[in-house]
Amino acid sequence: MKKITIALAGNANVGKSVIFNRLTGLHQHIGNWPGKTVEKAEGTLFHIDYTIDIIDLPGIYSLSTFSMEELISRDYIAKEKPDVVINVVDATNLERNLYFTLQLLELGRPMIIALNQMDLIKKKSMRIDIKKLQNFLGVPVVPLIATQGKGIHDLVHEAVELAKGEYEKPKIEYGKEVEKEIQKLIKSLNKIKLDYPQRFLAIKLLEGDEEIKKLVEEVDQNIIKIVEKHAKKIECFHGHDRSTVIASERYKIANEIAKDCVSLGPSRVKFSDKLDEITTHGVWGYLIMIFSVVTLFFIIFTFGNFFSDILVGSLMSLHSIFEQYFGTGIASNLVWGVVEGLIAGITIVLPYILPFYIILGLLEDSGYLSRIAFLMDRFMHKIGLHGKAFIPLMLGYGCNVPACLGCRIMETKRERLIAIFVTTLIPCAAVTTVILGLVGKYVGLNWALSLYVIDLIIVFILGRIAFKVFPGEPTELIMEMNDYRMPDLKTVAKQAWFRIKDFIYIAFPLIIVCSFIIKVLDVTNLSETIENLMKPITVDWLGLPDFSGIALIAGIPRKELTLIMLASHGGTTNFGAILTPVQMIVFSLVTMLYIPCIATIAALIKEIDWKKAMFITVFEIVFAILVGGVAFRLLTL
Amino acid sequence: MTEKSMKLIDLKEGQKGIIISISGGRNVIQRLTDMGLTPGTEIKMLRNGPLCPVEISVRGFNLVLGNGLAAKILVKVKE
Numbered sequence: 001m002k003k004i005t006i007a008l009a010g011n012a013n014v015g016k017s018v019i020f021n022r023l024t025g026l027h028q029h030i031g032n033w034p035g036k037t038v039e040k041a042e043g044t045l046f047h048i049d050y051t052i053d054i055i056d057l058p059g060i061y062s063l064s065t066f067s068m069e070e071l072i073s074r075d076y077i078a079k080e081k082p083d084v085v086i087n088v089v090d091a092t093n094l095e096r097n098l099y100f101t102l103q104l105l106e107l108g109r110p111m112i113i114a115l116n117q118m119d120l121i122k123k124k125s126m127r128i129d130i131k132k133l134q135n136f137l138g139v140p141v142v143p144l145i146a147t148q149g150k151g152i153h154d155l156v157h158e159a160v161e162l163a164k165g166e167y168e169k170p171k172i173e174y175g176k177e178v179e180k181e182i183q184k185l186i187k188s189l190n191k192i193k194l195d196y197p198q199r200f201l202a203i204k205l206l207e208g209d210e211e212i213k214k215l216v217e218e219v220d221q222n223i224i225k226i227v228e229k230h231a232k233k234i235e236c237f238h239g240h241d242r243s244t245v246i247a248s249e250r251y252k253i254a255n256e257i258a259k260d261c262v263s264l265g266p267s268r269v270k271f272s273d274k275l276d277e278i279t280t281h282g283v284w285g286y287l288i289m290i291f292s293v294v295t296l297f298f299i300i301f302t303f304g305n306f307f308s309d310i311l312v313g314s315l316m317s318l319h320s321i322f323e324q325y326f327g328t329g330i331a332s333n334l335v336w337g338v339v340e341g342l343i344a345g346i347t348i349v350l351p352y353i354l355p356f357y358i359i360l361g362l363l364e365d366s367g368y369l370s371r372i373a374f375l376m377d378r379f380m381h382k383i384g385l386h387g388k389a390f391i392p393l394m395l396g397y398g399c400n401v402p403a404c405l406g407c408r409i410m411e412t413k414r415e416r417l418i419a420i421f422v423t424t425l426i427p428c429a430a431v432t433t434v435i436l437g438l439v440g441k442y443v444g445l446n447w448a449l450s451l452y453v454i455d456l457i458i459v460f461i462l463g464r465i466a467f468k469v470f471p472g473e474p475t476e477l478i479m480e481m482n483d484y485r486m487p488d489l490k491t492v493a494k495q496a497w498f499r500i501k502d503f504i505y506i507a508f509p510l511i512i513v514c515s516f517i518i519k520v521l522d523v524t525n526l527s528e529t530i531e532n533l534m535k536p537i538t539v540d541w542l543g544l545p546d547f548s549g550i551a552l553i554a555g556i557p558r559k560e561l562t563l564i565m566l567a568s569h570g571g572t573t574n575f576g577a578i579l580t581p582v583q584m585i586v587f588s589l590v591t592m593l594y595i596p597c598i599a600t601i602a603a604l605i606k607e608i609d610w611k612k613a614m615f616i617t618v619f620e621i622v623f624a625i626l627v628g629g630v631a632f633r634l635l636t637l
Numbered sequence: 638m639t640e641k642s643m644k645l646i647d648l649k650e651g652q653k654g655i656i657i658s659i660s661g662g663r664n665v666i667q668r669l670t671d672m673g674l675t676p677g678t679e680i681k682m683l684r685n686g687p688l689c690p691v692e693i694s695v696r697g698f699n700l701v702l703g704n705g706l707a708a709k710i711l712v713k714v715k716e
Contacts, residue, residue, distance in 0.1 A: 061671050061672060062667075062671035064667050064671060066664060066667050066668055066671070093697060093698045094697075095673070095696045095697055096672070096673050096696055096697075096698060099671070099673065208663070240658070240676055241666070243663070243666060243667055243670065244659075244666060244670050244675060244676065247667075247670035247671060247675050248670070248675040248676065248677070251670075251673055251675050251678070251696070255696070258697075280684060280689070280692070282686040282687065282688055282689070286688075370701075373701075374689055374690060374692070374701055375688075375689060377689060377690045377701075377703060378688055378689060378690065378704070381703070386703055387690065387701075476665075476702070476703030476704075476705045476706040477690055477701060477702065477703040477706075478668055478669070478672060478700070478701070478702060478703070478706065479700070479701040480672075480698060480699070480700060480701075481692055481698075481699040481700065481701050482699075
């Protein structure tokens with residue numbers, strides 16, 4: 001068996017993950033880049049007598065130092081030197097994709113272009129001359145329709161051939177003036193030996209790339225002066241700053257190639273354009289957005305409730321079987337506590353989170369979530385975020401854990417922090433079961449809905465405060481608006497699974513351990529002591545019955561446990577008999593806000609640092625108690 | 638043909654312009670030029686509503702820009 005490594009690189013939204021899935025199937029491993037909060041997808045493909053490791057690099061538009069993803073990608077290619085780089089290119093958007101291709105070529109690894117979405121080329125009555133493209137770029141070009149699996153085999157074949165044979169670096173030259181300076185600089189660099197090819201170093205230095213500058217400075221400080229001289233020359237000649245000049249040069253080449261290889265057909269108004277028109281409309285767009293979000297929640301929670309009841313019923317009937325075998329002693333009681341934790345996790349994931357994430361995934365893949373990001377951008381700016389932050393917020397309504405991880409789409413650390421903070425305030429599916437099971441059922445649906453509205457107001461106010469408190473300028477939205485398309489079911493399913501995996505891996509163990517601890521408290525009667533200790537807060541300040549103390553503690557591992565504990569300690573599941581409507585509202589309000597559950601805290605520690613995670617946790621506890629007490633006083637006026 | 642320069646954000650829907658310059662920090666300029674908004678590039682305003690960011694067509698694809706960014710780009714109007 002021979003081993004080769006292939007890296008997939010390309011812009012966002014070009015079908016890179018579809019190709020990755022096609023290539024690796026179930027042999028995948030998703031983790032993080034060492035020490036970074038950027039996802040690393042690896043997989044293996046077995047092809048004749050080859051074991052091929054495939055790395056799916058993040059979807060990016062450039063190889064500058066603007067984002068962690070860009071830095072990781074170029075470092076990986078330069079340092080790990082994969083045998084082949086497959087550059088996935090959107091055939092319908094050749095010019096901008098080629099801009100990235102040109103940069104990849106500068107890294108000097110053997111490369112293939114996977115020209116994807118050829119089906120759309122036909123649909124748009126465009127034509128691409130693949131031979132010509134191949135000649136321009138000097139690397140093999142393989143046409144693909146990844147969603148249908150067409151061309152995948154050719155791609156693998158080409159990659160293996162390339163890994164076996166000699167690779168001749170293509171020569172693509174910049175404009176005369178710039179190329180002259182590049183060549184001169186390369187000569188001055190002859191003593192510098194770094195992981196990057198000399199031409200890449202020279203171009204990056206001319207561009208003013210800080211990272212590369214640092215690396216070169218460490219070896220030879222004099223080089224920087226020489227760079228400065230050359231960079232000044234091109235700035236002088238072109239009348240723009242150095243990075244703009246280099247970007248313009250690349251785009252000029254990309255434009256020429258694209259113009260020469262692509263012939264456009266007659267343009268006509270498509271259905272997707274009309275859909276786009278109406279869903280981003282100043283009035284209709286918002287109405288459709290509100291309607292679709294409300295419908296989504298309505299379907300998920302009516303369906304979820306129904307399904308969850310059946311699931312809980314059948315799983316709980318295992319209890320009597322369990323007791324038959326293990327008796328009703330303390331030990332068996334404790335073990336059942338663990339089983340119960342597991343059941344609770346399942347009854348949240350299957351009926352609520354899974355369908356929610358599948359529908360959300362369909363909306364995302366079809367392109368609708370980009371439209372929502374567009375509509376919400378101005379609003380999100382008020383809390384220092386941009387439109388894309390709306391996506392993790394939506395995920396939060398399912399489960400806060402994948403939502404926190406979803407905040408990675410925010411570009412800067414500061415924005416990630418604000419986004420994560422407001423995300424933890426979003427009531428997840430478990431909280432929703434509490435709100436609906438308590439307030440919705442016994443006080444009225446209007447009150448339940450008001451809690452959501454109050455929550456949104458709180459998110460807005462606290463988000464705005466966070467925005468003012470954390471220093472720094474907000475990053476503005478830059479987002480490609482793709483045409484609507486049929487979502488790829490496999491990609492959607494995979495995405496939903498990965499999001500739920502976050503929940504299972506982080507939350508499940510914690511849920512089970514904590515359920516066990518709570519059971520211990522319960523069995524040993526320690527819970528009464530805790531209830532008494534909590535009385536000043538629960539009874540005096542919040543106006544709740546004393547048995548609510550342990551219920552609120554039980555919400556730390558998982559929020560829906562508050563309801564179960566309320567029933568077991570109140571002695572009935574008819575909450576109307578043990579709680580007044582005001583108490584129900586206050587209780588739900590506190591449950592909604594008081595702490596991100598333990599799994600979310602773990603996710604917070606993973607995504608930001610533990611200090612900030614603790615700060616957010618403590619703040620939310622204090623804040624929830626404060627709000628609960630105020631609500632109690634207002635409602636009993 | 639009359640030519641005048643204005644901010645990208647002041648273009649009306651359907652109007653075309655050619656990018657003259659971008660003002661702002663290194664990061665902003667890098668991000669925008671990476672997306673193809675280099676000086677001399679022709680763009681067309683597709684959407685510019687009061688509640689939303691702007692959407693333009695550039696180099697054959699559609700790009701959404703926050704209003705703050707759109708105010709940093711200076712264009713020559715094509716009429």
